[in-house]
Amino acid sequence: MTGNTILITGGTSGIGLGLAQRFQDEGNTVIIAGRRRALLESISANNPGIFGLPLDVDDPASINALRDTVLRDYPELNVLITAAGIMHPENLLDPAHLSTAEATISSNLLGPIRTITALAPLLVGKPDATIITVSSGLAFVPLSATPTYNATKAGIHAYSEVLRQQLSPAGIQVLELIPPAVRTALMGSQEAENAMPLDEFLSEVMSILHEDPDAKEILVENVKPLRFAAAQGTYDKIFALLADR
Template identity: 55%
Template sequence: MQITGNTLFIPGATSGIGLGLALRFQALGNTVVIGGRRTELLDELVAGHPGLDAVQIDTTDPDSIAEAFRTVTGRHPELNVVIAMAGVMQAENLRDPAFLATAERTITTNLLGPIRLLAAFEPWLEQARNPVFMTVSSGLAFVPLPATPTYSATKAAIHSFTESLRVQLAGTPVQVLELVPPAVQTDLMPGQAESPTAMPLEAFLDEVMLLIETQPDAAEILVENVGFLRNAVANGSYPRVLGMLAGAER
């Protein structure tokens, strides 16, 4: 992926990693369109960051995705990068029947959302200049956090889906990238923004932008902090890492 000269659409960029990436790309002179559900928050962000554009989108709603596609491509016919950032993460007790509503909402947002975004935008990207479709998985795609089983499962599914997508689009100009974050100090989970075990957001963004710049042909964007999860199966540490995530070293 080239780091400049892009027009990007980032659904799920009203806070955290998504907003951080949006502002980093904008600072490099790219045209950036952020997406989110809350129009008042989008308006606030646009007012605070001149040049940023925003489009309302609910990635759990196919009609909203279709409308956002028409709006983004109508305003920005040079669109060439879509980053499927929107996601939710909630703890679940699988012995409590109430977990099912959380699981269904998580699957709709984290898995169906990116798939629907791909279906809407991929034909457009094939005609674009230097096109990129970026998914966002997680280190937990490779070793699950038992407290968030459905989140971890959706991120494993996104990784698998991205691998297949990359193979199927190999004959097209669309580059398929997978961003694989570790725990980052954001509000994704309660208390995560202050967690000493999570990576500071600005440090994460620094490393991600450097990787994109220095490894333009990479398939996965892997900061150093996510390596212990990404490589756990290969290096034989999976049982230990899973035990650590479960809260008890095995």
């Protein structure tokens, strides 16, 4: 939990930025990556020990440029957290939704896959090498308003399972962070009464990492009803409840 060099994509807001600040407080070197250069510079200026690098996860060339910069300037990198993503509602009867679906797949599924493909080789042989993917409780019980978002997060869950299996022989631990609804800017959820306050979520996540560092899935209490709905026989009830929101 300390003494690491951690790169967080999507680190300029929400869960990504919150994790960056919490890990910096724990005594780690933290690199945040995102599209907005001015915001990266502002966050770095206000948080000594957090460094910003430009990254567009939709652009393979940008990902490769990030890899080259990390290799040159942060060769001790041993932790990658893929927190970048978008969430937008879709009406599946409206042909215009297709552009939203394609953008969501690019950012939420292809983005992490491309980023991990580029950076995972840099972690081989590093002490405590770790990749943390970020899926969602909606990977397990979907929200009707966001069909493609749900699908990408389900894809990240499946990808994480196999990534863990394949990278284990190389000494890279793979954890999957599975958030519930959290009060962030994602789809305007800052004021959502049913969403978990961001600071509360971050505190519980950090406690889990301290207490159970070998957990394959990082599950706060609020997400467990979604994660285990199928096993507990409550899937249909929760799916209907989500559809009413």
